[in-house]
Amino acid sequence: MSVSSSSIAPEHLNSSGCRIQYSESKGRGVYASREIPRNTVIEISPILFFGKEEYEKYGKYTVLDHYTFKWKDGRMALALGLGSLFNHSNSPNVSYTLDPCTDSIRYRTVRNIDPDEELCIFYGHNLWFDPVDTTVSVINPELEDGWGGLSAAWNDYDDPGKLSNSVDQNEIVDDHSLPFTMLKPPPEEEDLATVRTVLAWVVDVPESRQITTLLKWLKNSGLEDASLGHLKRIRKQDGKTTLLLTVDSTPPELPVELELASPFQIPVPSSAALTLTSLSLKATFWPTFYAPKRKGEVEHWSRGKVEWAREAMKVVETEALKSQSENELPISAFMPASYGGGENEKVAVACDTRNSNSHPLRHAVLNLIRRVADLEADNRLSSENGSNYLLTGRSVFLSHEPCIMCKLVVVEVLHVCQLSRALIIDLKYLFGKKSYLN
Numbered sequence: 001m002s003v004s005s006s007s008i009a010p011e012h013l014n015s016s017g018c019r020i021q022y023s024e025s026k027g028r029g030v031y032a033s034r035e036i037p038r039n040t041v042i043e044i045s046p047i048l049f050f051g052k053e054e055y056e057k058y059g060k061y062t063v064l065d066h067y068t069f070k071w072k073d074g075r076m077a078l079a080l081g082l083g084s085l086f087n088h089s090n091s092p093n094v095s096y097t098l099d100p101c102t103d104s105i106r107y108r109t110v111r112n113i114d115p116d117e118e119l120c121i122f123y124g125h126n127l128w129f130d131p132v133d134t135t136v137s138v139i140n141p142e143l144e145d146g147w148g149g150l151s152a153a154w155n156d157y158d159d160p161g162k163l164s165n166s167v168d169q170n171e172i173v174d175d176h177s178l179p180f181t182m183l184k185p186p187p188e189e190e191d192l193a194t195v196r197t198v199l200a201w202v203v204d205v206p207e208s209r210q211i212t213t214l215l216k217w218l219k220n221s222g223l224e225d226a227s228l229g230h231l232k233r234i235r236k237q238d239g240k241t242t243l244l245l246t247v248d249s250t251p252p253e254l255p256v257e258l259e260l261a262s263p264f265q266i267p268v269p270s271s272a273a274l275t276l277t278s279l280s281l282k283a284t285f286w287p288t289f290y291a292p293k294r295k296g297e298v299e300h301w302s303r304g305k306v307e308w309a310r311e312a313m314k315v316v317e318t319e320a321l322k323s324q325s326e327n328e329l330p331i332s333a334f335m336p337a338s339y340g341g342g343e344n345e346k347v348a349v350a351c352d353t354r355n356s357n358s359h360p361l362r363h364a365v366l367n368l369i370r371r372v373a374d375l376e377a378d379n380r381l382s383s384e385n386g387s388n389y390l391l392t393g394r395s396v397f398l399s400h401e402p403c404i405m406c407k408l409v410v411v412e413v414l415h416v417c418q419l420s421r422a423l424i425i426d427l428k429y430l431f432g433k434k435s436y437l438n
């Protein structure tokens with residue numbers, strides 16, 4: 001690792017059971033010197049601030065850039081003490097809370113920690129380095145339930161200090177203080193260097209009659225697949241017509257009677273363009289479709305809404321564990337009333353029943369959808385205007401990431417927020433797909 005030259009970690013006086021240790025791949029890190037119970041505050045780091053201008057001019061060109069992060073008010077912050085030495089993990093065992101009253105960060109264990117375990121936090125999804133060992137080893141047997149340690153998933157949810165200090169339920173909670181991680185789509189490609197591409201086979205087609213034959217042939221060839229749906233099939237450039245064939249690794253065998261030149265590989269954009277700038281950049285590789293972001297995609301979470309999600313996740317966890325105690329898989333799905341929503345909204349919860357039904361399709365999500373649909377169908381008053389199948393604005397909370405089948409059922413996923421090991425998925429348009437229910 002480039003930011004530290006010494007491979008000897010200094011001794012550190014810390015009464016909370018933390019020590020500094022060096023590793024080849026990550027440099028210095030914070031490790032447990034003894035057992036630490038969950039929910040223990042292991043460090044409170046004071047912050048050193050940099051003004052925006054000062055940071056833009058100097059700070060970001062120095063090693064500080066590996067250690068600083070954005071504070072609530074936009075200033076750049078450096079955690080003193082052990083704070084800057086926690087390495088990153090995708091499944092962190094330490095959570096942190098920014099405290100603007102004391103300009104400090106409080107670090108707390110989210111589960112029981114064994115001696116010598118590394119203590120890691122989650123930096124976010126846009127890492128500036130190649131992470132190694134992103135999953136902190138799970139030694140605690142309570143986590144080895146084969147289903148991602150559901151039994152310990154919500155430990156930090158009981159943290160009373162985290163959100164309930166404020167009485168203003170409408171106050172927006174900033175991303176750092178959310179008790180879950182929002183999975184953001186990758187940033188849109190706005191310059192040539194960041195356009196994500198895949199290699200595709202294409203062929204030059206000199207005569208237009210050959211295009212018709214080739215398109216027919218493509219249809220029957222099995223080469224057409226949804227992975228190229230964001231790209232136009234034909235490119236006309238500099239008087240030349242080129243046809244997109246496939247992203248397979250081997251070149252396709254074209255109909256010999258057309259006597260075409262051999263296909264060749266070129267990079268093509270791997271997704272549709274979300275902005276007009278991106279569209280013109282992507283078009284330099286291959287003509288791409290324009291699919292601007294939907295309105296309202298950025299979602300702000302108020303304190304009240306976070307509490308609502310927290311309560312819903314508690315239901316999910318309780319139900320999943322109950323299911324496990326009944327010899328089912330510990331998987332559950334819950335559709336609460338929407339936040340601030342109407343009193344008449346139906347609420348439903350369902351668990352996986354593949355074991356008891358000996359049926360491969362009895363996944364929690366599918367059971368939930370059936371349950372909600374039954375409830376809505378019974379609700380005769382709301383049967384006008386399709387409101388018995390539309391669940392606009394509702395959300396479903398799941399104990400586990402859904403399988404591909406369940407994901408498809410949750411058709412119009414607007415965003416996925418990862419709450420520790422579980423997910424909230426917006427179901428805003430699910431029942432708009434009439435075909436699914438019919």
Ligand SMILES: C[S@@+](CC[C@H](N)C(=O)[O-])C[C@H]1O[C@@H](n2cnc3c(N)ncnc32)[C@H](O)[C@@H]1O
Pocket residue numbers: 001002003004025026027028029066067084085086087088089129130131132133134
């Ligand atoms: C805030 S510092 C953490 C302390 C750092 N290891 C040190 O020795 O000073 C962040 C840097 O640590 C390294 N790092 C943190 N987590 C890592 C991980 N999971 N894999 C590899 N390197 C990591 C990266 O070099 C990153 O720029």
